[in-house]
Amino acid sequence: MRGATHARWAACAVAVVLAATACGDNGGGDEGGGGSGDGSGTLSASWTDPQNPLEPANTNEVQGGKVLDMIFRGLKRYNPKTGAAEDMLAEKIDTSDSQNFTITIKDGWKFSNGEAVTAQSFVDAWNYGASLKNNQKNAYFFGYIEGYDKTHPEDGGKQTADTLSGLKVVDDKTFTVKLNQKFSTFPDTLGYSAFVPLPKAFFDDRAGWLKKPVGNGPYSVESYTKGSQMALKKWDGYTGDDKAQNGGVTLKVYTDNNTAYTDLMAGNLDLVDDVPASQLRNVQSDLGDRYINTPAGIIQTLGFPFYDKAWDRDGMEKVRQGLSRAINREQITDTIFQKTRTPATDWTSPVLGAEGGFKEGLCGDACEYNAAEAKKLISEGGGIPGGKFTISYNADTGSHKEWVDAVCNSINNALGDDKACAGNPVGTFADFRNQVSQQKLSGPFRAGWQMDYPLIQNFLQPLYYTNASSNDGKWSNADFDKLVDQANQETDTGKAVELFQQAEEVVRDNMAAIPLWYQNGSAGYSERLSNVALNPFSVPVYDEIKVS
Amino acid sequence: MGRYVIRRLLQMIPVFIGATLLIFLMVNVMGDPIAGLCGDRQCDPATAAQLRREFGLDKSVAQQYATYMGNVFTGDFGTAFNGQEVTELMATAFPVTIRLTIVAILFEIVIGITLGVVTGLRRGRPVDSGVLLVTLVVISVPTFVTGLLLQLLLGVEWGWIKPSVSSDATFSELIVPGLVLASVSLAYVTRLTRTSIAENRRADYVRTAVAKGLPRRRVITRHLLRNSLIPVVTFIGTDIGALMGGAIVTERIFNIHGVGFQLYQGILRQNTQTVVGFVTVLVLVFLVANLLVDLLYAVLDPRIRYA
Numbered sequence: 001m002r003g004a005t006h007a008r009w010a011a012c013a014v015a016v017v018l019a020a021t022a023c024g025d026n027g028g029g030d031e032g033g034g035g036s037g038d039g040s041g042t043l044s045a046s047w048t049d050p051q052n053p054l055e056p057a058n059t060n061e062v063q064g065g066k067v068l069d070m071i072f073r074g075l076k077r078y079n080p081k082t083g084a085a086e087d088m089l090a091e092k093i094d095t096s097d098s099q100n101f102t103i104t105i106k107d108g109w110k111f112s113n114g115e116a117v118t119a120q121s122f123v124d125a126w127n128y129g130a131s132l133k134n135n136q137k138n139a140y141f142f143g144y145i146e147g148y149d150k151t152h153p154e155d156g157g158k159q160t161a162d163t164l165s166g167l168k169v170v171d172d173k174t175f176t177v178k179l180n181q182k183f184s185t186f187p188d189t190l191g192y193s194a195f196v197p198l199p200k201a202f203f204d205d206r207a208g209w210l211k212k213p214v215g216n217g218p219y220s221v222e223s224y225t226k227g228s229q230m231a232l233k234k235w236d237g238y239t240g241d242d243k244a245q246n247g248g249v250t251l252k253v254y255t256d257n258n259t260a261y262t263d264l265m266a267g268n269l270d271l272v273d274d275v276p277a278s279q280l281r282n283v284q285s286d287l288g289d290r291y292i293n294t295p296a297g298i299i300q301t302l303g304f305p306f307y308d309k310a311w312d313r314d315g316m317e318k319v320r321q322g323l324s325r326a327i328n329r330e331q332i333t334d335t336i337f338q339k340t341r342t343p344a345t346d347w348t349s350p351v352l353g354a355e356g357g358f359k360e361g362l363c364g365d366a367c368e369y370n371a372a373e374a375k376k377l378i379s380e381g382g383g384i385p386g387g388k389f390t391i392s393y394n395a396d397t398g399s400h401k402e403w404v405d406a407v408c409n410s411i412n413n414a415l416g417d418d419k420a421c422a423g424n425p426v427g428t429f430a431d432f433r434n435q436v437s438q439q440k441l442s443g444p445f446r447a448g449w450q451m452d453y454p455l456i457q458n459f460l461q462p463l464y465y466t467n468a469s470s471n472d473g474k475w476s477n478a479d480f481d482k483l484v485d486q487a488n489q490e491t492d493t494g495k496a497v498e499l500f501q502q503a504e505e506v507v508r509d510n511m512a513a514i515p516l517w518y519q520n521g522s523a524g525y526s527e528r529l530s531n532v533a534l535n536p537f538s539v540p541v542y543d544e545i546k547v548s
Numbered sequence: 549m550g551r552y553v554i555r556r557l558l559q560m561i562p563v564f565i566g567a568t569l570l571i572f573l574m575v576n577v578m579g580d581p582i583a584g585l586c587g588d589r590q591c592d593p594a595t596a597a598q599l600r601r602e603f604g605l606d607k608s609v610a611q612q613y614a615t616y617m618g619n620v621f622t623g624d625f626g627t628a629f630n631g632q633e634v635t636e637l638m639a640t641a642f643p644v645t646i647r648l649t650i651v652a653i654l655f656e657i658v659i660g661i662t663l664g665v666v667t668g669l670r671r672g673r674p675v676d677s678g679v680l681l682v683t684l685v686v687i688s689v690p691t692f693v694t695g696l697l698l699q700l701l702l703g704v705e706w707g708w709i710k711p712s713v714s715s716d717a718t719f720s721e722l723i724v725p726g727l728v729l730a731s732v733s734l735a736y737v738t739r740l741t742r743t744s745i746a747e748n749r750r751a752d753y754v755r756t757a758v759a760k761g762l763p764r765r766r767v768i769t770r771h772l773l774r775n776s777l778i779p780v781v782t783f784i785g786t787d788i789g790a791l792m793g794g795a796i797v798t799e800r801i802f803n804i805h806g807v808g809f810q811l812y813q814g815i816l817r818q819n820t821q822t823v824v825g826f827v828t829v830l831v832l833v834f835l836v837a838n839l840l841v842d843l844l845y846a847v848l849d850p851r852i853r854y855a
């Protein structure tokens with residue numbers, strides 16, 4: 001029976017396969033690591049390949065930001081719970097006029113390669129970030145410092161200086177900053193990762209540093225394989241009081257967050273900080289209380305093309321208010337987002353807290369769903385330009401199609417016209433951003449805003465100030481600009497917040513953008529971990545995680 | 549033979565240039581990639597202009613293509629937006645995908661041909677019908693379904709394997725992904741071999757060999773199988789290219805950081821340099837694999853000669 005022999009071969013081959021995979025399984029039990037509550041256990045967490053080189057002033061998305069948050073500490077740090085800016089390396093930051101600041105740093109701080117953190121470390125890092133020739137995407141953060149127009153000419157012309165004239169080193173521990181305008185909350189922006197200090201090693205050998213970044217935070221990079229994983233180890237020489245509560249973190253790159261979730265289910269991964277939308281339905285039964293869903297500093301809005309006369313004429317604010325009232329936010333956040341979004345009632349974010357400027361219900365009636373009122377407002381305002389409009393969005397990421405279609409349905413139902421609103425998908429994010437920034441869109445578009453630092457200023461000025469960097473719709477209002485200017489000059493934080501809220505009311509009365517919902521950060525973790533939380537930037541607070 | 553190979557190699561040049569040009573144009577049609585680098589906000593114009601200059605995006609497409617091809621011939625495939633050389637990306641991605649492809653091809657050869665021979669020799673028997681039914685099912689179920697199903701069953705429910713492949717991507721970790729990747733082709737190989745064997749079984753030379761009193765094993769392996777393998781070899785040869793480029797789905801499911809992962813990311817981030825570089829290499833692999841297949845014909849069938 002020759003045939004039987006062949007069949008036996010096949011059976012053997014299958015057996016080999018299964019045996020070998022079983023071997024692979026046993027051989028791979030690694031990152032788990034030992035340690036039982038003594039702070040030496042390590043954990044593994046999901047990651048995505050950062051889009052830009054891992055330089056502080058060049059990292060503008062969460063994935064690179066995660067790493068910077070572990071290996072760097074700046075002058076200030078945002079409290080992971082409250083979001084308040086607290087002194088970290090800063091001993092004190094003095095000013096008498098909100099324009100000239102004297103910054104003193106604490107003693108004893110070191111980089112993990114042994115180098116001391118001095119005033120020079122900050123000044124060098126900031127000069128590097130602000131210099132056009134270094135292609136740093138966060139350069140605009142230094143735009144308030146005097147001399148920025150020389151190191152980073154707006155028109156792309158030749159830069160005439162390599163260093164910011166507003167930065168002066170006084171001694172090892174002190175430096176002064178001169179701003180080109182009054183900006184009372186400037187010290188509170190210094191918790192952003194673009195403002196961290198850099199060691200000399202960075203300037204001596206940038207390529208080498210990028211292969212294995214060196215910082216002054218609670219973790220140090222042990223190994224980094226670009227595009228696949230980064231192993232971070234607790235740095236024992238760390239001088240801050242927020243020492244890591246675990247032995248280290250291994251960040252693993254996942255192409256698909258579904259795979260990361262499956263790995264978490266199989267006990268192959270400890271922490272997933274982006275629960276895929278398709279799993280939201282069963283996440284409660286899979287993870288129970290090991291699933292967290294907390295507000296993050298992200299708000300989604302609908303922007304309008306104010307550069308287009310049809311959307312900017314008098315009376316259009318009523319149409320925009322009408323559209324806002326035609327959107328059933330409650331229903332959409334419940335059914336499409338499974339409560340991982342919260343209906344917005346102002347233009348900031350709950351993570352700011354009442355003191356920071358978040359004011360629940362500031363939007364008032366204008367954000368309440370009411371089909372009859374919506375219809376009335378729109379006809380009072382002269383109707384939708386051309387009788388119908390589209391909402392543009394990028395279709396490649398973020399499952400935007402679902403909610404845009406839902407918003408349109410909601411509007412169409414309210415108006416009793418199923419042709420009034422339709423989605424307009426754009427293939428890639430880059431193309432979408434191109435069309436938005438080059439003012440090619442003739443209707444409303446998706447606008448998302450993730451805060452850089454938890455200040456009300458960050459939710460208003462970059463988005464609605466005349467010609468501001470992210471004012472994509474080119475909205476312009478003299479009252480708003482005046483109030484923002486006043487707020488920036490105000491030295492008393494409470495009064496500044498009040499002025500910003502008045503400015504926000506101007507945004508409301510004109511409905512410069514329709515607030516949709518606040519986005520939450522979500523994460524799931526394994527039974528080995530405890531004390532897991534997300535900070536207001538929706539990044540896990542790695543250093544506080546306990547591994548058992 | 550030598551002249552034939554040289555002629556074939558020369559033919560590759562226009563194919564190579566045409567393929568890279570097409571890919572280059574296609575990626576360019578997607579528009580300016582710089583705007584996607586700054587998240588939901590506008591890149592500051594000065595930095596954006598500087599980046600465009602650095603990546604040569606301010607030049608015309610023709611100029612960009614000329615510069616790119618010039619660099620490719622000196623071995624410089626450009627730099628990805630995250631500052632990594634594309635050659636560096638290739639050096640990490642290709643070994644992984646090559647390992648995955650080897651595993652897949654081995655499955656096709658070992659299981660596919662074995663099953664093909666078994667069913668071909670026992671046509672119409674229960675074994676034959678059973679295998680036929682299974683291949684039908686495998687062919688009709690999409691790869692991502694098989695992949696996710698195996699991942700869930702073996703990885704989560706039964707815990708035999710890890711659901712994802714580590715960054716080392718060793719051979720033993722790639723066995724299940726390789727099986728998933730090979731599954732559809734495997735079914736085709738089985739069917740091709742089966743038909744070919746069944747047909748040649750009645751050929752004169754087989755009858756002669758049996759009449760000569762050769763042992764059955766020798767008749768099957770030396771005479772029947774060797775002559776029946778030509779269509780199968782053609783299929784497997786062209787499949788090498790398809791497997792390497794088409795592993796995107798499998799690589800995503802099992803989180804393998806190979807060619808598919810780099811291509812997917814490259815397309816999402818509109819990274820011309822990465823996409824064109826990887827596709828160029830894939831085109832080369834495809835061309836070389838085809839040439840090897842043609843040369844293998846001569847080995848399998850002595851009647852075929854290349855002058």
